[in-house]
Amino acid sequence: MTIRFSIAAALIALLAACGSSREDRIVIGSKDFTEQLILGEIIAQQIENKTHLPVERRFYLAGSYICNQAILGGRIDIYPEYTGTALTAILKEKPEGDRQQVYDRVKQTYAHRFQLAVGLPFGLNDTFAIQIRGEDARRLNLRTISQAAPDAPQWRPGFGYEFMERTDGYRGLVSTYGLRFADTPRIMALGLLTRALQAKQVDLIAGNNTDGLIPALDLFVLKDDKHYFPPYEAVPIIREGTLARHPEIRAALDELAGRISDDDMRRLNYAVDGQHRDAKVVVREFLKQRGL
Numbered sequence: 001m002t003i004r005f006s007i008a009a010a011l012i013a014l015l016a017a018c019g020s021s022r023e024d025r026i027v028i029g030s031k032d033f034t035e036q037l038i039l040g041e042i043i044a045q046q047i048e049n050k051t052h053l054p055v056e057r058r059f060y061l062a063g064s065y066i067c068n069q070a071i072l073g074g075r076i077d078i079y080p081e082y083t084g085t086a087l088t089a090i091l092k093e094k095p096e097g098d099r100q101q102v103y104d105r106v107k108q109t110y111a112h113r114f115q116l117a118v119g120l121p122f123g124l125n126d127t128f129a130i131q132i133r134g135e136d137a138r139r140l141n142l143r144t145i146s147q148a149a150p151d152a153p154q155w156r157p158g159f160g161y162e163f164m165e166r167t168d169g170y171r172g173l174v175s176t177y178g179l180r181f182a183d184t185p186r187i188m189a190l191g192l193l194t195r196a197l198q199a200k201q202v203d204l205i206a207g208n209n210t211d212g213l214i215p216a217l218d219l220f221v222l223k224d225d226k227h228y229f230p231p232y233e234a235v236p237i238i239r240e241g242t243l244a245r246h247p248e249i250r251a252a253l254d255e256l257a258g259r260i261s262d263d264d265m266r267r268l269n270y271a272v273d274g275q276h277r278d279a280k281v282v283v284r285e286f287l288k289q290r291g292l
Helices: 003-017 034-051 064-072 083-090 099-114 134-140 145-154 161-165 170-177 190-198 240-245 248-254 262-273 279-289
Strands: 026-029 055-058 078-082 116-118 128-133 157-159 204-208 219-222 234-239
Touching: 026 034, 026 064, 034 055, 034 078, 034 248, 034 262, 034 279, 064 078, 064 083, 064 234, 078 083, 083 099, 083 234, 099 116, 099 234, 116 240, 128 134, 128 145, 128 190, 134 219, 145 170, 145 219, 157 161, 157 190, 190 204, 190 219, 234 240, 234 248, 240 248, 262 279
Parallel strands: 026 055, 026 078, 157 204
Antiparallel strands: 078 234, 116 234, 128 204, 128 219
């Protein structure tokens, strides 16, 4: 089954299962990995706590393309996205610019092209993290992606399907760093990559910088010394029609601006992935600790 066919099949299933959002409830979506589940739950609980609007959760909607199509079709009202992903995977623009430049470009283009609002950044920057096992990093004395390039011909890589397709993904990475691998990349869901690396099913992955399992599984993040990846600030994407009906949502989500650091996100991810705690409970405790 091809990647495009898989995406199309998932989209068809989503469209068949979901009717249009009702005006008396807010539908929150997310992609299909732990951090997105947590961010989606943070959005949901914040709206419930601050506005008392009924909230419906439609999480695990595959990747960026599916979430974007779902919100454009009115089947969800809000979902968490990353500015670098919006820039490259959705808008198909070059991965360049600092945090503010990327945010401004995404915000302006989403409003003009999609009639979608881009909320204030939550605080975390979940850039792609090129990871190897800690034992390999220590044995080979590796710190950067450039230093790892000579060893790559002995390694089997593993990547998510979106990473293979997007402009800030595989092709640009291997071109920028001159990477050559022992085999074609193994493609799998993002949530499986770190475990596959630990189990030596693959030797290098493109995971998430805020993955809570990185220290727990003794993995090592190679420094992006050529600054290939753009910023990936987490932001809420919101239908402008939803904000027009319920302007109180903007105020509720604005309270989250700058309140979730990279370290916060790693701890939240680890609580769910590493300690196997319920995401709703983890989020409820986090919001209470932050006075939200």
